[in-house]
Amino acid sequence: MVARDSGWFTELDERGGTGFSLRLGSGGHVHSEQTPFQRIDIYDTDSFGKLMVIDGCTMVSTRDNFLYHEMMSHPVLAHHPEPKTVVVIGGGDCGTLREVLRHPTVERAVQVEIDQRVTRLAEEHFPELCEANNDPRAELLFDDGIAWMANAPAGSVDVIIVDSTDPVGPAEGLFNKGFYQSCLRALGDDGLLIQQSESPLTHVQLMADMHIAMRGAGFATVTPILFPQPIYPSGWWSGSIASKAALGGFRADATNGFADALQYYTPDMHRGALVVPPYLRRQLGQAGA
Amino acid sequence: MVARDSGWFTELDERGGTGFSLRLGSGGHVHSEQTPFQRIDIYDTDSFGKLMVIDGCTMVSTRDNFLYHEMMSHPVLAHHPEPKTVVVIGGGDCGTLREVLRHPTVERAVQVEIDQRVTRLAEEHFPELCEANNDPRAELLFDDGIAWMANAPAGSVDVIIVDSTDPVGPAEGLFNKGFYQSCLRALGDDGLLIQQSESPLTHVQLMADMHIAMRGAGFATVTPILFPQPIYPSGWWSGSIASKAALGGFRADATNGFADALQYYTPDMHRGALVVPPYLRRQLGQAGA
Structure with missing residues (x-):
């Protein structure tokens, strides 16, 4: 899932019925590409640094x-x-x-x-x-x-x-x-x-x-x-x-x-x-x- | 915050820059009232049972x-x-x-x-x-x-x-x-x-x-x-x-x-x-x- 609310990135985990959001920073949605294997997005977040997302799922953030x-x-x-x-x-x-x-x-x-x-x-x-x-x-x-x-x-x-x-x-x-x-x-x-x-x-x-x-x-x-x-x-x-x-x-x-x-x-x-x-x-x- | 997406409850923590969502169950938004002290909402969620929310902040769920x-x-x-x-x-x-x-x-x-x-x-x-x-x-x-x-x-x-x-x-x-x-x-x-x-x-x-x-x-x-x-x-x-x-x-x-x-x-x-x-x-x- 991409951001549903302006200024936030959100992942909804349909399996578990939970969702997680991070407020975006000034860089916003930094990068998006479709590779032969998956879609990769990079976001600039307000309090977690950079965030990498693969096929809509959070992968890694600078902070945690x-x-x-x-x-x-x-x-x-x-x-x-x-x-x-x-x-x-x-x-x-x-x-x-x-x-x-x-x-x-x-x-x-x-x-x-x-x-x-x-x-x-x-x-x-x-x-x-x-x-x-x-x-x-x-x-x-x-x-x-x-x-x-x-x-x-x-x-x-x-x-x-x-x-x-x-x-x-x-x-x-x-x-x-x-x-x-x-x-x-x-x-x-x-x-x-x-x-x-x-x-x-x-x-x-x-x-x-x-x-x-x-x-x-x-x-x-x-x-x-x-x-x-x-x-x-x-x-x-x-x-x-x-x-x-x-x-x-x-x-x-x-x-x-x-x-x-x-x-x-x-x-x-x-x-x-x-x-x-x-x-x-x-x-x-x-x-x- | 109340649900921003149909079918989900979401709390955005403005201090920490994070948000959390739960998918609602068939009962949806069960109850809402303003007491002399605070607003209390009860939701029926899909995978966490009942959820009590006070002034927009999650308080307690059946599951966790x-x-x-x-x-x-x-x-x-x-x-x-x-x-x-x-x-x-x-x-x-x-x-x-x-x-x-x-x-x-x-x-x-x-x-x-x-x-x-x-x-x-x-x-x-x-x-x-x-x-x-x-x-x-x-x-x-x-x-x-x-x-x-x-x-x-x-x-x-x-x-x-x-x-x-x-x-x-x-x-x-x-x-x-x-x-x-x-x-x-x-x-x-x-x-x-x-x-x-x-x-x-x-x-x-x-x-x-x-x-x-x-x-x-x-x-x-x-x-x-x-x-x-x-x-x-x-x-x-x-x-x-x-x-x-x-x-x-x-x-x-x-x-x-x-x-x-x-x-x-x-x-x-x-x-x-x-x-x-x-x-x-x-x-x-x-x-x-």
Whole structure:
């Protein structure tokens, strides 16, 4: 949806029955284009900085992207004993890649984004998220993440981060058992996958279906991790961590060397984000997840 | 603000530059009235049940009120060694009162709501929140909370919960040093106050001002506690706990007897909610809070 009210951008989430709006700044609707994959819009907002919207859904804002990017990267990396090879599927705004590259254990970080225009527009409108793109450990590929994962050598990846749009359009194939089977094969024995799994309040069925598919593919445990994300539907969001072996503890010192650069993640926040509220545990259980 | 789009209710938060919408159900705009204090509207929503709106601001929905009500009551009560007398200022929907009365230590729970119509409409549209109103330990007063607190005997209260609207209109006087001084006087030596302190992302200045006023009134420590609240601006909300003595640990067994009735609170969730993200710590520090 584009702005319904003059001076505001609004996304209506028809699935969850909620909507979110941001007041526009003087720049207004900065850019709009249709790529071979999707429509991308850029807005200048009054209090959240720049906003990227894909097919009408908010993707990233200057102000609150740190919540999502930190929580989609540092927890899963800290759960791995020594993450050397990390693959980001999607993630074209490069904010997740930047967080991954803060970890000194990482020797190779591959980002497989299907739509090069997402990254080009991020370089222009979110340059701070792209500041690690020239890191010699980074590889920015513009390719189909499903095919890339199917072709990855077995056991060659330590951590997979699926940082995709919603399960409609180009990202649909990232939310099923076949893709998770490819991921499981590509991961080493300590391997971990995290995928954004939408709102823990208004999209619980999607979370449940994802967890069933991840377990069905052979992952040993699937663990939700919750965090606020104001620009996403309901303002409350989740990732789901699938682990090849049972998920154990995490390295509490994993972020010590760059703690000052972080805005949300701390080891204590990590522990708190792993707590599943009773209602969600019940609802996922009822759904068989 | 009332609905701008046919079939949706929308609140625009002009302070924070964000907006939130809920799709209406078949009942639509159920009720509207102007009381001596404020305008109250009731909507039937498609996915959040009933919604109460006061002066255009969302107050309570059937679906997500458990987050706010559990987090405004159980943490502060668990931090007190033995809460016997609890006062709720505002809280006319009675959802906080219901949570308070779950605690077996509580001998007296006084709710001081200025606008009787809020409670009458809650009884009609949110009967589940009012199910403890006939508990013999409950006293429902319809009076000015500021005056009530100024007249309370010194040291007579264990826990004060300020469950008010935003600091404009009738609730304005609940956000200043004079009110906090009354509260401090009314509290016993182990006394604690919690007040809703708005969004930790988009209303940080309000949080900072509140913390400064609480400390200025003589409270020893002020501690934020964070939780999701989808219907409130930014979807992320806070309480601030002010303690007469330095805030220590909490009784991890405080909710054991009624854990099955809770949807969000657990002792682990309590611990997680007390973690202050680094950006917020820095911003509150810069504001002198």
